[in-house]
Amino acid sequence: MTQTMANPLLSIRDLRIDVGKRAILEGVSLDIHAGEMVGLVGESGCGKSVTALSIMRLIAEPPMRVSGGQILFSGTDLLGLSEKALQKLRGDDIAMIFQEPMTSLNPVFTIGDQITEAVLLHRKVSDHDAKARAVELLTKVGIPAPAQALERYPHQLSGGQRQRVMIAIALACDPKLLVADEPTTALDVTVQAQILDLLDRLRRETGMAVLLITHDLGVVSQYCDRVAVMYGGRVVEEAPAEALFARPRHRYTEALLATIPAANPPGVELPAIGGTVPPPGQRPPGCTFHPRCHAMVEPCPKTMPELVGDTHKVRCWNPAS
Amino acid sequence: MSLLDIRHLSKTYPGAHGQTVKAVSDVSLTIEAGEVLGVVGESGCGKSTLGRALLRLIEPSAGEVHFGGKDLVKLDRRAMTAMRRDLQIIFQDPFGSLNPRHKVGTIIGEPLVVHRVGTQQERKARVAELLALVGLPDNAADRFPHEFSGGQRQRIAIARALALSPKLLVADEAVSALDVSIQSQIINLIAKLQKQLSLSILFISHDLSVIRHVSDRIAVMYLGRIVEIGPAEEIMEAPLHPYTQALLSAIPRPGVGRGAGRIVLEGELPDPANPPTGCPFHTRCPKVMAVCRTVRPELAAPHGALVEGRAPQSQVACHLYGPTP
Numbered sequence: 281m282t283q284t285m286a287n288p289l290l291s292i293r294d295l296r297i298d299v300g301k302r303a304i305l306e307g308v309s310l311d312i313h314a315g316e317m318v319g320l321v322g323e324s325g326c327g328k329s330v331t332a333l334s335i336m337r338l339i340a341e342p343p344m345r346v347s348g349g350q351i352l353f354s355g356t357d358l359l360g361l362s363e364k365a366l367q368k369l370r371g372d373d374i375a376m377i378f379q380e381p382m383t384s385l386n387p388v389f390t391i392g393d394q395i396t397e398a399v400l401l402h403r404k405v406s407d408h409d410a411k412a413r414a415v416e417l418l419t420k421v422g423i424p425a426p427a428q429a430l431e432r433y434p435h436q437l438s439g440g441q442r443q444r445v446m447i448a449i450a451l452a453c454d455p456k457l458l459v460a461d462e463p464t465t466a467l468d469v470t471v472q473a474q475i476l477d478l479l480d481r482l483r484r485e486t487g488m489a490v491l492l493i494t495h496d497l498g499v500v501s502q503y504c505d506r507v508a509v510m511y512g513g514r515v516v517e518e519a520p521a522e523a524l525f526a527r528p529r530h531r532y533t534e535a536l537l538a539t540i541p542a543a544n545p546p547g548v549e550l551p552a553i554g555g556t557v558p559p560p561g562q563r564p565p566g567c568t569f570h571p572r573c574h575a576m577v578e579p580c581p582k583t584m585p586e587l588v589g590d591t592h593k594v595r596c597w598n599p600a601s
Numbered sequence: 602m603s604l605l606d607i608r609h610l611s612k613t614y615p616g617a618h619g620q621t622v623k624a625v626s627d628v629s630l631t632i633e634a635g636e637v638l639g640v641v642g643e644s645g646c647g648k649s650t651l652g653r654a655l656l657r658l659i660e661p662s663a664g665e666v667h668f669g670g671k672d673l674v675k676l677d678r679r680a681m682t683a684m685r686r687d688l689q690i691i692f693q694d695p696f697g698s699l700n701p702r703h704k705v706g707t708i709i710g711e712p713l714v715v716h717r718v719g720t721q722q723e724r725k726a727r728v729a730e731l732l733a734l735v736g737l738p739d740n741a742a743d744r745f746p747h748e749f750s751g752g753q754r755q756r757i758a759i760a761r762a763l764a765l766s767p768k769l770l771v772a773d774e775a776v777s778a779l780d781v782s783i784q785s786q787i788i789n790l791i792a793k794l795q796k797q798l799s800l801s802i803l804f805i806s807h808d809l810s811v812i813r814h815v816s817d818r819i820a821v822m823y824l825g826r827i828v829e830i831g832p833a834e835e836i837m838e839a840p841l842h843p844y845t846q847a848l849l850s851a852i853p854r855p856g857v858g859r860g861a862g863r864i865v866l867e868g869e870l871p872d873p874a875n876p877p878t879g880c881p882f883h884t885r886c887p888k889v890m891a892v893c894r895t896v897r898p899e900l901a902a903p904h905g906a907l908v909e910g911r912a913p914q915s916q917v918a919c920h921l922y923g924p925t926p
Contacts, residue, residue, distance in 0.1 A: 323780035438869045468643035469807065470866045473851040477865060495781065498853030525856040539785040541814035542854050546833060549792070550785035550814070556750045557780065 287355070289314045289489050290335065290457055295349035297330060297339065304344070304560045305330055305513045309587065312457065317483055317490040319500035319521065322510035323557050331510070332461050332493045336370050337361075353457070372402045375450035379462040381442035385434040391418075391445050392430030398452035417448040422478060440471035447478065454486065461493045476503050497537065501525050509533050512558060512568030514584075519592040529592065529599040532569045567597065575600075603631035603667075604801050605655070605769055610664035612647075612654045616874040623873065624650040626825040628664075629900075632769065635799040639816030639833065641809055641848070645870055647825040648805045652771045655803075656688050657681055668769070686716055689762040693774035695754035699746040705732075705757055706742030712764040731760040735790060752783035756790065763794065769801045776811060788815060809852055813837050821845045824873055824881040827900055831915025839908045841917045844882045880920065892920050 288311035297305040305327045312318045322328045333339045335351055337358065351358040353374065361369070370376075378384050386394060395414040399405065405413070411430070418426035421444040434442055443463060450458055460479065464472035480503055483490050494500060500507050501521060508518040509530065517530040528534040535553045537543060544550055555572045558564060564571055570580040577598040579585075587595040608629050616622040625647040632638045640648045654661040657673060666673040669687065676684060692698045699708055706728050713724045732741055735756040746754055755775065762770060772791065776784045792815060795802055806812050812819055813833060820830040821842065829842040840846045847864040866885045871877055877884050883893040903922030906913055 323782060440869050468870070469809075469851045470643065470847060471869055473853075473863070473865045476853075496853065497781070497855040501855040502853040536781055537855055539782060540810070540855065541785070541788065542810040542852070543856075544814065546814050546816075546837075547792070549789050552785045552789055553782040554786075556752060556783060 286313060288312060289354060291352040293350040293352065295331070295334065295351065296347050297334060298345050298347045299343050299560070302561060303513065308515055310508050310515060310518070312489050312491055314456065314489055315483060315487045316506065317480065317492060317504045319504035319507040320491060320493045320510065321495065321497060321500050321507060323495060325557050325559060326510040327513040328493050328510050329461055332459050332491065335459055336374055336376055337366050371398060372453045373455055374457045374459065375455040376459040376461065377443070377446045377450050377463050379465050381439065381446045382434060384446055385442060387434055390430060391432055391434065395449050395452060398449045402453045413452070417451055420451065421448045439467055440474060443467065443475050444478070451482070455488060457489045457491065459491045464499070465494070497540065512563050513560065514568065514595065515587060516569070516595045517593065518587070523592050529594040530596045531573045531575050531600065534600050604634045605632040606667040607631070607655055608665040608667070610651070610654060610666065611662050612650050612659065613662045620874045623825050623876070625654060628827055630820060630827065630830060632801050632803060634801055636818065637795060637802045637804055637816045639812035639819040640803060640805045640822060641807065641812045641819060642822035643807060643870060645873055646822040648822050649773055652690065652773050652803055652805050656690060656771060686765045687768040689767040690771040690773060691758045691762050691775045693777050695751055695758050695778070698758055699754060701746055704742065705744055705746065708757060709760045709764060712761060716765060718765065727764065731764060734763065734794070735760045751779055752786055755779065755787050759790065766798070769803070771803045771805070773805045774807070777806060777808065791815065809848060821848065824871065824876050826881060826918065828882065828919070829915060829917045830900070831913065835908055835913055835915050839913065841903055841906055841913065841915060841922060842919050843886050843888050888921060890920060898923060
């Protein structure tokens with residue numbers, strides 16, 4: 281863990297997002313420090329992507345609406361910024377990459393056009409310098425023959441190379457924070473390893489912080505310093521990665537880690553979690569996980585527990601010891 | 602005799618600029634009664650094409666598929682349709698594979714209607730039996746697919762596939778689209794049904810940890826060919842082919858921590874329309890030798906390799922294990 285004592289680069293505090301009168305995200309708090317890679321994990325519908333998008337104010341407003349909390353970036357509350365100020369921030373101080381690089385790139389412009397566009401939007405440099413910067417960025421993300429690659433179109437690149445180009449665009453203005461939303465989910469496992477190694481190297485070299493949103497617990501375990509686990513629109517556990525995987529405390533995290541095939545001998549019945557993740561409109565009262573929990577105690581169906589703890593935080597009435 | 606015996610199966614497509622894309626090249630394998638054979642590989646390795654070609658959902662370009670004493674490739678349309686009673690498939694996307702306008706009871710009972718099995722009353726009873734078998738409530742028969750979650754829809758697809766009591770089931774990425782907690786429910790269900798019904802399964806997946814969990818034997822594919830095949834334990838514990846080794850080491854596992862002893866491959870899958878000469882893996886292989894660039898190794902018993910002091914049962918296509926390495 282790096283610079284835990286210093287002020288966090290990004291501090292999400294008690295964030296709440298509503299659709300109509302219904303909260304889809306509640307009481308989400310998370311700190312990220314410079315140079316840190318923080319994993320945000322959970323299953324579909326847990327709110328991890330909405331949390332990520334809300335940092336850059338990219339959620340669909342309406343129907344979604346931020347109805348409470350703060351998103352402090354270097355001390356400034358992003359929720360109070362004008363659209364113009366946000367635009368300056370996006371791509372300059374905070375950048376984002378997504379799961380599907382093909383839909384994020386414009387098919388009718390060359391790779392070179394798209395990288396230089398990102399540079400020219402935020403920096404007063406000549407076209408020539410912007411192009412030089414593009415070559416430098418492509419080299420940095422490991423694209424072979426970068427000068428030639430500038431002339432190519434997205435469809436001429438493989439999925440892994442397209443994600444490298446997206447990372448190059450994201451790095452154009454040396455952002456302090458990179459939000460990566462399932463960046464390797466669409467990639468093959470051998471290419472996934474290359475891209476995650478690249479992100480890991482970049483944040484070590486540049487001190488950029490990375491918020492990695494993923495459903496893959498293995499990825500988080502291998503690359504992240506800290507992990508926040510989400511369930512039903514809330515962070516239910518947050519801890520240093522090693523501690524979380526060695527000793528999960530929330531019953532959901534515990535069950536999730538126990539159910540994956542890699543954690544079990546071949547052929548045995550997997551310790552399954554019964555039921556399904558409740559959609560936002562059908563979340564039960566009390567702790568959202570209680571209908572699927574095997575360690576339920578008296579307050580669970582009635583009252584939502586608070587996220588408590590020092591470095592290892594957990595939102596559970598009866599945590600595993 | 603094996604339940605299914607695939608010999609030299611190939612599927613080629615016409616590619617751009619007059620090229621030929623070999624999606625599956627000269628694949629031979631067998632599946633025994635009651636056996637689960639896992640097929641693993643990255644996108645474009647031909648694993649799905651293999652699963653579909655053996656069922657003739659796409660027509661193979663060459664080769665034989667022996668099942669029940671017949672070569673499926675030679676059967677006419679009517680004979681093949683009759684044969685499909687014993688050969689079923691489930692797909693990755695439980696949203697795309699169920700007709701949204703039909704009630705679940707109709708969907709599950711449709712194979713019975715197509716193959717003229719039983720009276721209406723008997724079919725209704727069979728549907729109820731199938732729903733119970735896959736863990737869905739009775740009243741599911743009168744509801745529509747959209748009323749069910751992804752995991753439940755996969756249960757519906759499994760019930761439909763089992764309606765005619767097939768001997769062989771092809772599961773093509775059947776749990777890949779599901780969330781972790783739902784994935785384990787469906788893996789448990791497939792494993793339970795496999796034992797209960799003595800099903801043979803060709804289990805296709807890109808996820809080695811899922812493959813390892815369900816399979817008796819594992820075949821690893823790369824660019825349309827099998828590069829290694831053998832007992833699941835051998836493949837997982839003592840992989841021989843450098844590609845299998847890299848694939849295994851690339852899986853991020855919870856709790857394993859930062860990459861000790863990981864092999865990260867250079868580059869990506871070559872274009873299948875323009876595969877490398879020699880060994881298809883030589884462009885990315887960390888152990889490449891001169892011979893690999895020119896001569897394609899055949900799938901054969903490995904020379905000079907020992908697993909726990911005895912000769913391995915696996916076969917591997919790699920010059921490292923040739924008679925003269």
